[in-house]
Amino acid sequence: MLQLASLIKHHSTFRPDQVAVVFEQERLTWCEFDARVNRCARLLQSLGVQKGERVATVLSNCRELLEIYWAVPSIGAVLVPLSPLLMASGLASLLRDSGAVCLITQRSMAPMVDQIRDELPGLTAAHVLMIDGPWADYADYTAPFGNSPDGRLEPVSIAQDDLFNVMYTSGTTGLPKGIMHTHFVRSMYCTLFASAWRMSPESVVLHTGAIVFNGAFVTMMPCFYLGARYVLQRQFDPEEAIEIIARERVTHTMMVPAQIIAVLNSPNFSAERLSSLQMILSLGAPLYQEQKDLLNRLLPDRFYELYGLTEGFWTILDKTQSLRKAGSVGSPPCFYELRIVREDGSDAPPGEVGEIVGRGPSLMSGYYDRPDLTAQAIRDGWLFTGDLGYTDGEGYLYLVDRKKDMIDSGGVKIYPRDIEEVAARHPDVREVAVFGVTHEKWGETPVAAVLLHDGATVGACELRDWINARVDARYQRLHALKIMDEFPRNAAGKTLKRTMRDNYQAGNCESC
Incomplete structure (x- = not known):
């Protein structure tokens, strides 16, 4: 049995008084965080949520969202994180597409959910919950997590091929697609990234962006796997992020390029305030070489870059290579393979631009309910990324651009x-x-x-x-x-x- 949610119980048992989660003024130990995860899981079970059913969230960054992320898989249900920035039509479309039987949201989303209620016959009023107070319109069962039922959590047997989540693409191009990750894939995030980022149980990991997107799992999963401390910012603010790093002695952080640029240009930026950092990871889009050079000058021996897709292939530029391989987005980690493919399907030699194609143990199961799109993306076990790049003589990848851009x-x-x-x-x-x-x-x-x-x-x-x-x-x-x-x-x-x-x-x- 593979049970990722047992990680929380493990740390609660063996490191009960260590701080697990920091969110604004709240500091939860592993014992306290475990108790809250269990209450959330019991609430979902009391509503009748079964193994394999989808539980959707529409929440901004908050402590409760972290609890849901571990409670849902602990009962064998499937997590479906959705952005609170979605418009009504987009939210209704994704809730229908995922077949969610339960929606956990916040009071500010109530008018939008009311607007789309008639479009979601599979989502009963009893299964729409708010984390920030009772919702009078949904009278059957609207208890916030703080009032969730006590009692024993019913054990659920979970296999490595069971679904952990359906992550919808951010929709920068085309319609979002639901990407399926199993418990095994998420366990690969735990172990492989923990090694890549040189994390330890003593690490302090800051996340500044929205955790509803897959990039958050790149540091979240290894952090919780190791029992390190996870610090979550409600929303990105560069000045506040710098103060958090200095106060909490943050060792690892991940940001998209726009956030890195904002930090470097913040009026309270100084290398001394960020001296505790052992890793600054850039992902989500290419960081300009000009900014990479500046970051390496101001904060040397800390910069990592990840090129990757939610669908399950990535390369990593390690901090030890960030100067020698400037301009590269790294090499595939152990257990991953990379090819550059011409339009005729043949492999391109080093230096020639082609489509980036890869495979590894984090490959998605497919797009939810879209075998046609899955067949286009995964061919003979290889993920065709739609990105263009080339390799050098040592196998390092250089990203050229998106095919569609x-x-x-x-x-x-x-x-x-x-x-x-x-x-x-x-x-x-x-x-x-x-x-x-x-x-x-x-x-x-x-x-x-x-x-x-x-x-x-x-x-x-x-x-x-x-x-x-x-x-x-x-x-x-x-x-x-x-x-x-x-x-x-x-x-x-x-x-x-x-x-x-x-x-x-x-x-x-x-x-x-």
Whole structure:
């Protein structure tokens, strides 16, 4: 029997008084956290939630969400974390798609849930719970977790191939798909990442972003596996994150590139405040080389980079290689294999760009209820990522771009990341996103959206011309550039290029 939720009981038994979770002013020991997880699990069992049934959450970062993450699999149910930033139609679609029999949410979501109640016949009023108080409209059973029933938790036998969760893709392109992970896959997250990040039971792990996305599990699972301390920020704030790191003596943290950039540019940033860090992990999108170099100068021997997909393949750039292999996103860990595949299906040699294809023990079971999409993504046991890259002579991977982000201008392939790296070298540029828009003559042409540092005075036309004078080829020159106050992002912090492209083509953006 493989029981990931037994990790909490294990630490409660052998390290009962050690601090397990820190959330704002709350500090829970392993014994206290275990008791809360058990109360949540008993509540779900009292509602009749059975092994294999889906339990959805629509919650911002909170202590209760961490408890749910361990309570749901402890009774053999399947976790379905959903973003509170979803609109009503999107939430209804994902709840229907997942077949969730229980929804745990917060008071602020009540109007939206009321709006979609008639679209969810499989979700009874008794199975809609709120963590922050009773909900009068749902009178059958709306007890918050603090009032959950006492009694014995009914034991459930769980096998390694049973589902742990269905994670919906963040939807930066196309419709979200439900990615299925088994208990075995999540156990691989525990052990392989614990080794990769050099974590120990004495580590202190900070997570600053939304934990409803799979990237959070990259540090969460090894932390709970080892019995280390997990510190959760309610929402990302760079100044507060720096103060938390200094106060808690945080050793490991993971951030998306936009968050790393915000920390580096925070008025209270100093290397001394962050001196406890042993790992700063970047994932979710490429971090500009300019920012990597700055981070390695200010905080040497700490930078890791993860390239990976929720579907289950990853490469890791270890901190010991971050200078020697600058520009790379690392190599596959033990038990993983990597190929670069041409359009004709043959393997490309080192140095040649092709589709990144990989396999390993964290591979998803498939897309929930979509065998057609699963067959497209996984072929003969290999995951076809849809990303473009190449390897060097030592097998290190260099990411070029997303296949679907590639711009086809008059038959010439343009990779937005090449232009973004040039733009990031301008001293006034904080962030940049390059995307293709339709063009009568060339089919597509590149356009840039830019965020500037505070106090920057460069104009859009001046910046566009500066970039165009430094790109490697004429066809990479920007057709237009727009300076923005903020980028549209999903709750994971990823930039939504598709939204910016649609707004530009709809004429909603003025640019030079």
